[in-house]
Amino acid sequence: MTQNKEIIVHVITNFAGVGGAEMMLARLIQKTERDFEHVIISLIKTSEVYQSTLERCKSYYALDWNGVNSLQVIFRLRKLLSQFSPKSVQCWMYHANILTSISMMGLKHPPKIFWGIHHSLSSPKEESLSTKTALVVSKFLARKPVGIIYCAHSSLTQHRQFGFQNQNSTVIPNGVFLDNFKLNTKLHQPLVVGFAGRYHTAKGYPYLFETMAKLKDEPIIFKIVGSGASLNNDKVKTLFEKYQLDAAKVQLLDQISDMPNFYQSIDVFLMTSITEGFPNVLVEAMASGVPCISTDVGDAKYIVDNNEYIVKARDSHGLRNAILKYYNLSENEKIELKEKSREKIEKKFSIDWVAMQYIKFWET
Structure with missing residues (x-):
């Protein structure tokens, strides 16, 4: 009898671009699909660019988040995470980190939430208003996740200097096949x-x-x-x-x-x-x-x-x-x-x- 695989839910801000976070998520799923069942929840949308990755997943969702419908998306996210009841949720990028943490507030038995930060803070003043807002909110929520994964040593240092406080923080670089x-x-x-x-x-x-x-x-x-x-x-x-x-x-x-x-x-x-x-x-x-x-x-x-x-x-x-x-x-x-x-x-x-x-x- 085949033992059921553990479910890992990935919440990503947008699974449609060709950035480092998106590519790393695709590679990670391809590498670990024999050991885990993966679910992808993209806050905004998914793309045909990652069709082969989506097909490897147990299921996937795009929530069409546009900022105005944030409350609706948070409740939808909470419902999906409750439905799958994963042991762990891996988030990818600021907005996914924030909305996932908010969606799990008040649950008696929330999953272990891990943030993923794939961004440099070498020039915070040059960031967009959306990113600046996300940074401020993230600083106050940074203690909430079980741990934070940074893709770069420089990013870890920069975010700590900005005020991100979480004792279980680590650096895991992006990998290649x-x-x-x-x-x-x-x-x-x-x-x-x-x-x-x-x-x-x-x-x-x-x-x-x-x-x-x-x-x-x-x-x-x-x-x-x-x-x-x-x-x-x-x-x-x-x-x-x-x-x-x-x-x-x-x-x-x-x-x-x-x-x-x-x-x-x-x-x-x-x-x-x-x-x-x-x-x-x-x-x-x-x-x-x-x-x-x-x-x-x-x-x-x-x-x-x-x-x-x-x-x-x-x-x-x-x-x-x-x-x-x-x-x-x-x-x-x-x-x-x-x-x-x-x-x-x-x-x-x-x-x-x-x-x-x-x-x-x-x-x-």
Whole structure:
């Protein structure tokens, strides 16, 4: 007779984007579906992007939350959680943390609620009004959950300084399926530098273009992917024309679906962000054997683990020098750096290890 699996309910603010929290939830469910029955409750909506993940679940729900209907959503959430009576509820992102904690108030036998924070607080003043409000409310509710999982060491430190108090707080980084990323030891001629990130203030696009402008006379090709990374985006077009870049050397590829193949097409990965929590792209690139040059934001330094290729944020001159430093390495040195990049990810960021940390935390 087959023993019933334990149910884990995941409450996420929105299961429709392609952010780090969403991707980590999808990977965690795929890795642990043999051990648990998963239920996903998205406060806003779900997306076909995660259809294969949703099909792995016992059930899933989208509550169409829009802020105005918060009370209605809280009662619906309370009803669903009472219906499933899970031992543990894992929340993902601020608003899910808040609404789940409120929905469970007053229950005689509430489940163990674990918050998940996948956000950097390096620039609190620049956050949206919605996020600022969520932060204030979260600070007062932070003692309520059994524990809080942060995706980055920097995020844990920042939130504690902001006033989040919960003695059972830990860092569990985002993990990757190593089999999805093959070691790339190929060296391209000319050198190909890759960048991946949607057009957003946090991603540091002005500094990306400044860096490329400083290298436009070098035999280097840049491949830029991400939603909005196109000349159809007026802001990107303005930057492109301002620095008189060559379309043959700066390839704007917009959003793509096959990131593993993208990593195979580049030699080194560049991240110019001015704020991050846990930058998944660095882990994916390094899992592919692609060395990374990054600004010192979030847990970038912890992931890259090579100070020679970590530059302070907004420093296009430093990014230029780091790229040239890699460019001037010998072929053997470049290949050795590729192999070491993959080894670092195998040791610290495999989905097997990460999933085990989640399971252990749920047992606290």
